[in-house]
Amino acid sequence: MGYQPDKNRYQTMHYRRCGRSGLKLPAISLGLWHNFGDATLIENSRQLLQRAFDLGITHFDLANNYGPPPGSAERNFGRILQEDFLPWRDELIISTKAGYTMWDGPYGDWGSRKYLISSLDQSLKRMGLDYVDIFYHHRPDPETPLQETMKALDHVVRQGKALYVGLSNYPAELARQAIEILDDLGTPCLIHQPKYSMFERAPEEGLLDVLHKQGVGCIPFSPLAGGQLTNRYLNGIPADSRAASGSKFLNPDQITDEKLEKVRKLNALAESRGQKLSQMALAWILRHDAVTSVLIGASKTAQIDDAVGMLANYDFTAGELASIEEILSSSN
Numbered sequence: 042m043g044y045q046p047d048k049n050r051y052q053t054m055h056y057r058r059c060g061r062s063g064l065k066l067p068a069i070s071l072g073l074w075h076n077f078g079d080a081t082l083i084e085n086s087r088q089l090l091q092r093a094f095d096l097g098i099t100h101f102d103l104a105n106n107y108g109p110p111p112g113s114a115e116r117n118f119g120r121i122l123q124e125d126f127l128p129w130r131d132e133l134i135i136s137t138k139a140g141y142t143m144w145d146g147p148y149g150d151w152g153s154r155k156y157l158i159s160s161l162d163q164s165l166k167r168m169g170l171d172y173v174d175i176f177y178h179h180r181p182d183p184e185t186p187l188q189e190t191m192k193a194l195d196h197v198v199r200q201g202k203a204l205y206v207g208l209s210n211y212p213a214e215l216a217r218q219a220i221e222i223l224d225d226l227g228t229p230c231l232i233h234q235p236k237y238s239m240f241e242r243a244p245e246e247g248l249l250d251v252l253h254k255q256g257v258g259c260i261p262f263s264p265l266a267g268g269q270l271t272n273r274y275l276n277g278i279p280a281d282s283r284a285a286s287g288s289k290f291l292n293p294d295q296i297t298d299e300k301l302e303k304v305r306k307l308n309a310l311a312e313s314r315g316q317k318l319s320q321m322a323l324a325w326i327l328r329h330d331a332v333t334s335v336l337i338g339a340s341k342t343a344q345i346d347d348a349v350g351m352l353a354n355y356d357f358t359a360g361e362l363a364s365i366e367e368i369l370s371s372s373n
Contacts, residue, residue: 043124043125044091044124044125044126046091046094046095046129047094047095047096050094050095050096050097051097052097053096053097053349053352054067054068054069054096054097054098054099054349054352055067055068055352056068057333057334058258058333059231059232059258059333059334060231060232060252060255060256060257060258060333061256062205062229062231062256062258064134064205064231064258066099066100066134066258066260066333066334067097067098067099067100067334068327068334068335068352068355069098069323069334069335069337069345069348069349069351069352070098070100070101070102070134070260070334070335070336070337071089071090071093071098071100071101071102071336071337071338071339071345072102072262072336072337072338073101073102073103073107073114073118074104074107074114074262074338075338075340076089076338076339076340077089077103077107077108077113077114077117077118078107078108078109078110078113078114078117079108079109079110079113079117080108080109081117083117083120083121085340086117086118086121087121087124087125088342089339089340089341089342089345090118090121090125090126091125092342092345092346093339093345094126094129094133096345096346096349097349098345098349099132099133099134100133100134100135100136100334101118101133101134101135101136102136102234102260102336103115103118103135103136103137103138103164103168104137104138104139104141104177104179105137105138105139105141105143105160105163105164106141106142106143111142111143112143112163112167115137115164115167115168116167116168118168119167119168119169119170122135122168122169122170123169133174134174134175135168135170135173135174135175136173136174136175136176136177136207137161137164137168137173137175137176137177138176138177138178138179138209139156139157139160139161139164139176139177139178139179140152140177140178140179140180140182140209140210141179141180143156143160143163151182151184151185152178152180152181152182152185152189152190152193153182153185153189153190153193154189154190154192154193154196157178157190157193157194157197158193158196158197161173161176161197161202161203162202165202171201171202172201172202172203172204173202173203173204174203174204174205175203175204175205175206175207175231175232176194176197176198176202176203176205176206176207177206177207177208177209177232177234178190178194178206178207178208178209178211178219179209179210180209180210180211181210181211181212181215187215187218187219187222188222190219191219191222191223191226192226194206194223194228195223195226195227195228198228199228205231205232206223206228206230206231207230207231207232207233207234208220208230208232208233208234209233209234209235210234210235210236211233211235211248212243212247212248213246213247213248213250213251214247214251216233216248216251216252217251217255220251220255220257229256229257230255230257231257231258232257232258232259232260232333233248233252233257233258233259233260234259234260234261234262234336235248235259235261235262236261236262236263237259237261237262237263237264237326238261238263238264238265238266238270238322238326239266239270239307239322239325239365239369240266240269240270240300240369241263241266244259244261249329249331249332250331252331253330253331258331258332258333258334259329259331259332259333260332260333260334260335260336261326261332261335261336262336264322264323264326264335264336264337265319265322265323265337266322267295269295269296269300269304270304270307270318270319270322271317271318271319271322272308272317272318272319274296274301274304275301275304275305275308277301299372303368303369303371304318306368307321307322307365307368310361310364310365310368314354314361315354316351316354317347319344319347319348319351320347320348320350320351320354321351323335323337323348323351323355324351324354324355324356324357325357325365327355328355328356328357328362
């Protein structure tokens with residue numbers, strides 16, 4: 042019989058229109074940045090994907106370099122897709138990206154037409170797909186003309202290898218220029234993926250306004266600031282945490298006493314809303330009109346359950362938003 046998705050999977054998830062496009066995305070999307078590479082048991086990865094889809098998460102976000110090692114997340118996802126999800130391919134939004142180092146030599150990185158098109162071909166092979174739903178340029182390339190990079194994105198859509206294209210990690214002004222070039226080429230930019238959380242607010246300095254004005258969706262990553270915006274660090278740094286292990290994603294030096302004080306105050310506010318801090322942090326991102334969906338990572342199915350549980354309460358009063366601002370701007 043194999044995997045059969047939950048019949049009620051579309052009952053509780055909220056789907057939000059992506060910019061001015063015809064596409065809707067789930068309010069919560071699952072990122073495969075961690076926990077889908079060769080270091081993770083494939084059965085654990087399978088459970089995460091099945092649980093996500095059972096809860097109405099239709100969007101799975103990958104990149105060529107996700108793993109470790111690079112390429113392994115796509116390969117493992119492709120295997121699970123073939124074994125479990127193939128009958129439901131048309132219910133899924135699958136995205137991938139190219140822009141960081143992927144292979145040796147001058148053509149395995151950045152933003153040239155050569156790299157982007159080769160990389161997407163490799164990604165499609167690893168995943169066993171004819172096309173991805175969204176293909177992103179993963180970061181700006183200061184040395185390649187923006188026109189070349191955007192023409193490569195336009196080209197893969199015309200080839201039928203991607204249905205939509207997006208940008209990631211582009212600052213506001215560069216994003217505006219790229220969006221205008223894509224519009225002129227006739228392949229509008231669907232979505233932008235920035236790093237955004239209560240502790241990382243750079244997108245508020247112009248980017249969200251650009252996206253809103255241009256009708257481009259937004260899907261923030263790292264919404265929990267590498268785990269800082271959860272209850273993991275309320276009493277200091279646990280021995281089994283990312284921060285304790287000196288992970289490249291979260292350095293113990295980032296968890297200052299001042300930061301911990303803010304986390305405790307935010308946690309108290311979340312509790313007064315009947316939520317976990319992680320749930321409030323996700324809801325806070327979704328409050329912005331420009332934001333379509335928020336990307337979560339997960340190592341356990343309970344984390345996916347928590348994230349989706351946030352949808353029961355993701356509105357804020359003006360007083361709550363003011364309290365959050367006060368906490369975030371305070372210096373102890």
